[in-house]
Amino acid sequence: MELQAVLMAAGGGSRMMELTYNTHKPLLPVGNKPLIWYPLNLLERVGFEEVIIITTKDVQKMLTPDRLKLDGKMKLDVVCIQLEGEMGTADALRHVQQKIKTDVLVLSCDLITDVALHEVVDLFRAHNASMAMLMSKLHEFTETVPGQKGKKKAGEQRDFVGVDATGQRLLFMANEADLEDGLTIRKSIMCKHPSMRIRTGLLDAHLYCLKRCVVDFLVENKNISSIRGELIPYLVRKQFSKSVNLPNNKDEVEMSQKMEGQTNLEILGSCKDEELLRLTQERSCWNDHHGDMSEAYHGGKVRCYVHIMEDGVCYRVNTLAAYIEANRMVSAPKLIEDPPIHPSAVISECTQVGADSIIGASCQISDKTSIKRSTVGASSTVREKVKITNSILMNGVTVEEGCNIQGSVICSNAVIGRNADIKYCLVGSSQRIEPDGEQRVLEYYHGSSQGKICHLEPMTV
Amino acid sequence: MADADETSKQAERNTNVGDGIAVKKQDIARAKNEGKELTKDEKQRLRKEKKQQKKNKKDDKGESEHENVPLPPSQAVVQCQSQKVCTSEKPAKSKAEQRAERRARQEADRAAKGKKGESAQQPPSGKSKAPPNELQPVVKRLPEHVQVDDPAAVRKLAKKLERQQIPVRSEYGYKVSLFSHLHQYSRKAPLTQQISIPSTVIHPYIVRLGLQYSQGIVAGSNARSIALLHAFQKVIQDYKTPPNEELSRDLVNKLKPYISYLNQCRPLSASMGNAIKYVKKEISNIPCLCKEEEAKKQLLSCIDNYIKEKITLAATTISAYAIEKISNGDVILVYGCSSLVNHILCDAFDKKRKFSVIVVDSRPRLEGREALRRLVKKGICCTYVLISAVSYILPEVSKVFLGAHALLANGYVMSRVGTSQIALVAKAYNVPVLVCCETYKFCERVQTDSFVSNELDDPDDLMVTRKGKIHLENWQDIRQLGLLNLVYDVTPPDFVDLVITDLGMIPCTSVPVVLRVKNVDQ
Numbered sequence: 001m002e003l004q005a006v007l008m009a010a011g012g013g014s015r016m017m018e019l020t021y022n023t024h025k026p027l028l029p030v031g032n033k034p035l036i037w038y039p040l041n042l043l044e045r046v047g048f049e050e051v052i053i054i055t056t057k058d059v060q061k062m063l064t065p066d067r068l069k070l071d072g073k074m075k076l077d078v079v080c081i082q083l084e085g086e087m088g089t090a091d092a093l094r095h096v097q098q099k100i101k102t103d104v105l106v107l108s109c110d111l112i113t114d115v116a117l118h119e120v121v122d123l124f125r126a127h128n129a130s131m132a133m134l135m136s137k138l139h140e141f142t143e144t145v146p147g148q149k150g151k152k153k154a155g156e157q158r159d160f161v162g163v164d165a166t167g168q169r170l171l172f173m174a175n176e177a178d179l180e181d182g183l184t185i186r187k188s189i190m191c192k193h194p195s196m197r198i199r200t201g202l203l204d205a206h207l208y209c210l211k212r213c214v215v216d217f218l219v220e221n222k223n224i225s226s227i228r229g230e231l232i233p234y235l236v237r238k239q240f241s242k243s244v245n246l247p248n249n250k251d252e253v254e255m256s257q258k259m260e261g262q263t264n265l266e267i268l269g270s271c272k273d274e275e276l277l278r279l280t281q282e283r284s285c286w287n288d289h290h291g292d293m294s295e296a297y298h299g300g301k302v303r304c305y306v307h308i309m310e311d312g313v314c315y316r317v318n319t320l321a322a323y324i325e326a327n328r329m330v331s332a333p334k335l336i337e338d339p340p341i342h343p344s345a346v347i348s349e350c351t352q353v354g355a356d357s358i359i360g361a362s363c364q365i366s367d368k369t370s371i372k373r374s375t376v377g378a379s380s381t382v383r384e385k386v387k388i389t390n391s392i393l394m395n396g397v398t399v400e401e402g403c404n405i406q407g408s409v410i411c412s413n414a415v416i417g418r419n420a421d422i423k424y425c426l427v428g429s430s431q432r433i434e435p436d437g438e439q440r441v442l443e444y445y446h447g448s449s450q451g452k453i454c455h456l457e458p459m460t461v
Numbered sequence: 462m463a464d465a466d467e468t469s470k471q472a473e474r475n476t477n478v479g480d481g482i483a484v485k486k487q488d489i490a491r492a493k494n495e496g497k498e499l500t501k502d503e504k505q506r507l508r509k510e511k512k513q514q515k516k517n518k519k520d521d522k523g524e525s526e527h528e529n530v531p532l533p534p535s536q537a538v539v540q541c542q543s544q545k546v547c548t549s550e551k552p553a554k555s556k557a558e559q560r561a562e563r564r565a566r567q568e569a570d571r572a573a574k575g576k577k578g579e580s581a582q583q584p585p586s587g588k589s590k591a592p593p594n595e596l597q598p599v600v601k602r603l604p605e606h607v608q609v610d611d612p613a614a615v616r617k618l619a620k621k622l623e624r625q626q627i628p629v630r631s632e633y634g635y636k637v638s639l640f641s642h643l644h645q646y647s648r649k650a651p652l653t654q655q656i657s658i659p660s661t662v663i664h665p666y667i668v669r670l671g672l673q674y675s676q677g678i679v680a681g682s683n684a685r686s687i688a689l690l691h692a693f694q695k696v697i698q699d700y701k702t703p704p705n706e707e708l709s710r711d712l713v714n715k716l717k718p719y720i721s722y723l724n725q726c727r728p729l730s731a732s733m734g735n736a737i738k739y740v741k742k743e744i745s746n747i748p749c750l751c752k753e754e755e756a757k758k759q760l761l762s763c764i765d766n767y768i769k770e771k772i773t774l775a776a777t778t779i780s781a782y783a784i785e786k787i788s789n790g791d792v793i794l795v796y797g798c799s800s801l802v803n804h805i806l807c808d809a810f811d812k813k814r815k816f817s818v819i820v821v822d823s824r825p826r827l828e829g830r831e832a833l834r835r836l837v838k839k840g841i842c843c844t845y846v847l848i849s850a851v852s853y854i855l856p857e858v859s860k861v862f863l864g865a866h867a868l869l870a871n872g873y874v875m876s877r878v879g880t881s882q883i884a885l886v887a888k889a890y891n892v893p894v895l896v897c898c899e900t901y902k903f904c905e906r907v908q909t910d911s912f913v914s915n916e917l918d919d920p921d922d923l924m925v926t927r928k929g930k931i932h933l934e935n936w937q938d939i940r941q942l943g944l945l946n947l948v949y950d951v952t953p954p955d956f957v958d959l960v961i962t963d964l965g966m967i968p969c970t971s972v973p974v975v976l977r978v979k980n981v982d983q
Contacts, residue, residue: 002665047657118653125669276691284684285798285828
């Protein structure tokens with residue numbers, strides 16, 4: 001077996017609590033499919049036959065194949081973890097370490113993309129890399145985010161990503177938060193790669209191919225708790241650290257390990273390096289760089305590669321703005337093969353349903369309604385003379401006559417009273433908007449039982 | 462014997478096939494020496510010709526028959542003329558009587574042949590290998606990889622790949638008409654696009670290897686063979702015999718789709734072909750009663766031994782021989798990056814010989830940079846030029862060392878494109894050319910030109926960026942423009958002075974002898 005897929009679905013969606021307080025993040029409907037459907041579909045399309053899904057108990061109950069609407073025969077192996085402590089993604093990976101027997105492809109459940117996965121995996125295979133990841137150009141979200149009054153929160157801190165001249169080898173990775181007094185690049189890196197491109201407008205898709213020895217290394221080093229936050233920067237730095245003089249026999253290796261107290265990644269990786277591979281590289285007339293006197297890869301054993309998608313769809317649905325953008329984008333035919341209007345929906349004749357709208361199953365759309373650039377969830381009812389533009393309606397929503405909904409998100413089982421005029425509002429789950437009344441703009445309606453929206457500590461996912 | 466001379470000249474004029482000239486000369490020589498015995502042979506040949514011509518008229522088949530038809534008539538002319546020579550020496554008979562005599566003899570011979578069967582043919586065919594075989598309709602099957610412009614062959618290949626569940630790689634770009642019978646692929650469309658990502662049909666190591674071949678990460682005949690054998694070791698390690706099968710037969714069948722896959726990624730080299738033959742032979746020689754673990758261990762050690770003997774030790778032997786040819790004060794010219802030549806030069810430097818090296822390089826691969834790096838790192842004085850400057854620097858060169866991709870059975874050297882150019886110019890300047898090649902790269906193919914069988918690399922490699930602009934960016938839009946990126950060429954044995962192999966230093970024309978000795982050994 002070549003690769004095993006691990007899907008991380010235990011995140012709480014702490015940056016969009018308005019949506020996730022009632023519905024778990026993996027099950028949020030995007031384009032009328034649960035969010036977790038998208039990475040699973042990606043894996044299935046490419047040819048994976050088994051996936052290990054790490055999630056919480058509540059989500060596990062909902063992850064049955066018909067709920068997930070998966071057509072293929074992919075086997076889902078769901079593993080539960082307790083969410084009491086702070087469990088980072090690396091901790092989760094350590095939890096399933098027993099099941100991992102080969103190299104692993106780690107995905108996040110909130111990734112919606114149409115990337116050609118072979119580009120990432122080919123980098124991993126061809127260069128025998130320790131890690132290969134996917135990044136994409138960051139799209140600015142221009143739509144008004146409903147329910148948030150006041151200025152937009154300051155943008156998340158940028159990531160500085162340094163790649164070499166070919167654009168594939170990852171040389172440097174740091175978050176703005178960690179760079180207090182400026183960006184420092186070690187001289188050893190500059191000596192080996194004199195031409196480096198540093199990019200800031202990149203979105204990390206959280207799709208990583210990791211070698212088996214990296215997983216073993218994680219098991220040994222329990223102080224690493226997040227893949228993105230700690231493991232990846234460690235691997236990127238490790239590419240250029242001075243290589244330890246490898247002792248020749250295994251006893252010496254164990255001795256030195258005990259002395260160091262921390263298992264060296266290189267020793268774990270290079271014991272497997274074989275004589276023949278070294279001989280092949282020696283006889284091959286290929287080098288990945290030209291102009292200095294070192295051999296291919298500068299003799300380094302740890303190599304990190306990145307595939308940067310210049311165009312195509314790639315979203316991480318972890319904020320409200322991203323959620324809305326993703327709903328717009330998935331109506332693009334590349335991702336969903338089903339027709340946008342579900343066959344079981346009942347749409348009467350005098351309605352205008354735009355081509356870029358998605359209507360879920362068993363909907364009832366009455367006369368003289370106009371639905372443009374919107375998503376209507378399953379089993380929703382829309383009465384007469386309703387105008388819905390740029391909005392997202394989740395499952396089981398009832399919209400009475402004469403409403404005008406613009407740019408809003410209506411969560412599941414909500415009821416919008418007659419003649420309500422809603423603009424850029426976020427209506428929580430099972431809420432009811434009173435009929436008539438003035439135009440409501442940028443309001444967030446949530447049940448009184450919820451109280452204030454509390455922001456949990458962001459999970460380092 | 463003026464008549465014999467005349468016939469020999471006419472024979473030369475009549476024959477169309479170049480290879481046949483040597484054979485015809487043999488014929489004529491024998492006509493002078495053997496006399497009566499040959500007439501029987503001639504009669505047999507004539508009979509076969511007539512049979513074949515009848516077959517041609519009956520079947521109206523394709524080209525292969527037509528190709529053979531021009532051959533026999535020319536030979537028929539030769540035979541008739543040599544016969545005329547013989548009969549003119551006898552007392553003159555009338556033509557009709559001669560024809561009747563001949564027919565009677567043929568009938569008798571035919572009857573006799575029916576009784577004897579093939580045994581009569583064996584001794585004469587053993588003596589003269591070429592003549593009887595030439596006249597039999599020899600339908601040699603062309604390998605598939607040089608028949609890309611023939612839709613029937615392409616369909617056959619597609620069917621075979623479908624059976625083995627290997628995807629077909631699609632051709633790329635406009636092919637220059639002279640080379641339209643060869644595959645041309647793009648590096649940006651790897652075969653991994655079409656297989657599932659955790660590859661189940663093809664072993665992961667083979668997928669990785671194919672990717673490394675197609676992207677050029679593993680390049681060079683020796684490196685490719687070692688990588689291939691390493692991947693085979695992994696496949697054998699992971700192999701489990703299915704319940705009702707035998708390891709010796711099933712494992713070979715398992716390897717066949719992998720070999721097709723690797724062939725699709727990059728056409729196999731001659732050295733790889735020989736390595737595969739060896740591995741298949743070893744697998745089929747495993748006794749049936751052998752347990753799986755033992756069999757696997759045995760195969761793994763066989764592969765290790767093969768690499769050790771044929772590649773590593775061979776390199777040591779060759780460099781021991783080659784050192785005798787390097788003297789102090791030599792200026793040695795090398796072309797591109799040959800692992801063997803680099804090894805020889807490094808060894809010679811270690812043994813305190815004083816020499817300097819000129820590295821010749823060519824686009825688009827620019828492999829000479831890597832050779833330059835390795836030699837300079839060792840401490841050898843090097844000069845670097847491009848191939849266009851070869852005739853300027855040759856007056857300063859005392860020897861030329863070339864590496865080879867394969868040595869063909871007629872003594873031609875197949876190597877990186879540009880090698881024959883260097884050999885030609887070196888010959889013009891009377892500089893000795895030494896080719897270094899291990900015996901496992903000797904191949905039974907015969908080729909006299911670089912067109913028939915070659916490899917076309919990605920044409921986009923020829924595009925170069927100057928001052929931020931790529932002039933050939935839209936070369937596909939210009940209909941009359943074709944980009945050709947050849948990989949190999951063949952050097953005739955006249956330009957090569959010596960071949961240094963692990964069996965010793967031999968002239969180029971002794972390659973068939975080595976092949977014969979190898980076959981007898983095995």
